[in-house]
Amino acid sequence: MNRRIAALAAGALLAAGTALAAGTALAAGTDAAKDSLTLGMVLEPPHLDPTAGAASAIREVTYANIYEGLTRIDHDGQVRPGLAESWSISTDGLTYTFKLVGGVKFHDGSPFNCDVVKFSYGRATAPDSVNAQKQLFEPIADVSCPDQYTAVVKLKRPTALFLFDMGWGDAVMVSPKSAATNKTDPVGTGPFRFKQWVHGDRVVLERNPDYWGAAPKLKTVTFKFVADPSAATAAVLAGDIDAFPLFPAPEAIDQFKADPRFKVVIGTTEGKTIVALNNTRKPFDDVRVRRALTYAIDRSALIDAAMSGYGKPIGSHYVPTDPGYVDLTGTYPYDPEKAKQLLKDAGVAPGTEITIMLPPPSYARRGGEVIAAMWEKVGIKTKLVPIEWAQWLDQVFMRTDYQATIISHTEARDLDIYARDKYYFNYHSDAYRALYEKFVQTVDAKAQLELVGELQKKLAEDEPNVFLFALAKVGVANAKLRGLWENDPVPANDVTGVSWAE
């Protein structure tokens, strides 16, 4: 509550303050030949080992900067070569032969070769593995090393997204020598190496002079952690922070737009924001009810009201920037009358109450208020229950003790969650599972994309959850800064290509 009041107060004050401050020259970006960057993040990473924790913040510091994998996912969401300079796939889709970059050394001097690949994947699949995405490695049957710079990975079954999956932050290469201490002293092969971590304040990286690839332009990069939206606004305005790629105060964006010292970058993320419905609970076990609840929502009004207008409507569990996207937002267009009719057909009496669990992010808290008002119009009463993240994980996600919740699924291309045996929204469709299995087994890229389309359509038809919008990546940066990612295909702040304009 304090936080919310603080944010409101700050919003009002900042508006007033900048009106006064307009025209005042502040110290920002005056340094001509700048080769350092201070980048703002809301959350501090708990540690710096992406192979042992799920927090996005770990990847937002380390991905592509400190650690590298065999493949990497680029700013456009495409798979590019990383520590594997090329690869070939057998016609049955079961054998991947990676040709590794030669002569690469980790920051601690230990060599990168096929043994490291074997070690890294073996560590992720081991019984005592604490890799947060262990299922990505589950298809791997065996890694063998015909020579030092060739790695042959055999799979148990064809896996359509294998190269993409091995580009995740969770699949980076770690040295056997330093793997155990990467949490506090990260060692990778990347263009930046770890320099310092002032807990609670910042992580500092410096250029790796022995990097095997093109040298980055920046010499030092500081990741600074500012959780409070108004403090974040203040730090950017004061020039303490050069760029804030996932800016937490959308209400302050117009102010930055009007200021020539800054630029505002609006991109997309993988965040599929949905009202998740517990499909085994009444009345959500009836598809007519789920459709009705979708008809009752005006997505663009919701985005305007809850997200300051930033976000793209989605009609299925897939974002517009990913390959194979099909626009299904017209499946259940805003139509309160139709919603009322469907609810009546399904026997849901007017005045029925639905409890919505709201985790802390603002899309949920603010979105919840707007959705409650929209559902109210079709005769559904709502009870909004704000809960903290730990409780959400426990009550909603693990124990599935809930009716509805608003949540954003940030994992890339995660259509598989609807094919899982037990997942918190309890969707079960044999037809969808068969379709997903077919997709996974398909090797041909074109056929894959077609199946991705089919999967999206099947979800839109069954509407297990109310698909709302893709979260925008709203960032602010110094106007002279070049080369930061506009979109967020994977959680990352890849600064390897960042530079300052003259």
Next chain:
Amino acid sequence: MSSFLLRRLLILLATLLAASLVVFAVLQILPGDPAAIMLGTGARADTLAALRHRLGLDAPLALRYLHWMVGMLTGDFGVSYTYSVPVRVLVAERVMVSLPLALLAIVLSTAIAIPVGVLAAARRGRAADAATMGIAQIGVAIPNFWLGLLLILLFAIRLPWLPASGFPGWGAGAWPALRALVLPALALALPQAAILARVTRAAVIETLGEDFVRTARAKGLTRNAALWRHAVPNALVPVVTLIGLQFSFLLAGTVIVENVFTLPGLGRLVFQAIAQRDLIVVQDLVVLLAGSVILVNFLVDLAAAWIDPRQRRSGA
């Protein structure tokens, strides 16, 4: 005096034991699994079990409590689940922010409040009194986080004199570090100073009406001499007691103010540790904070006894 100390020590130990039991029990009831928070929504059941085992969370409750207690007695405060750093190291880092911040705030609030309170008392009922107490009334009503935002707006954005947030660390030099603490210390100090000034004023007014002050005036002391030499020292007991109480408030206040200014202090650590279910860190910090509050209260009692010899006798 020694039985006084002994009794105090026993109370301290009993309180710490009670605090440790309460915090341990509450954290068990609190929903949320540290392993699930660390591994997120993609984690498989076997991975969660592996991590729980690694953290020692699969042991029986009583054993875990015992393990924690024995560890603390031997100086081992455990290792943070989220940071993988010994709690001792985390706390040592963060005390270096919170303690200077709290001390700075106490010094500022006392330095402002006592002169203001005394002067208001001396000019009771006149314009200066009305003005300062009016301002103090506003000060009492202002929450410290909101004041913090105002200060950022004025001294970090409008006038770019001080940093808006963050802490460069003492390694960056004493001056940059102190600069980062000025605004948060003011945000903490001003509302406290307002309360303290009002209490000081009331206490001084009360002593000014006492016989010994009238006697002092009668024996020929000036108004000011009587005020500073006789009235103020005798008014200090409630003031010192309040400063001690305020220290506990400051420790609590730092949780909010450290979050507004993103200062890496104990307050932010405990806030984050609760959200992350970093149980061992929360447990240690609660015991530590409870201990320091008791210790400060004890020091306040000693100070009051030193100021007012009558309390020494009745307290012993």
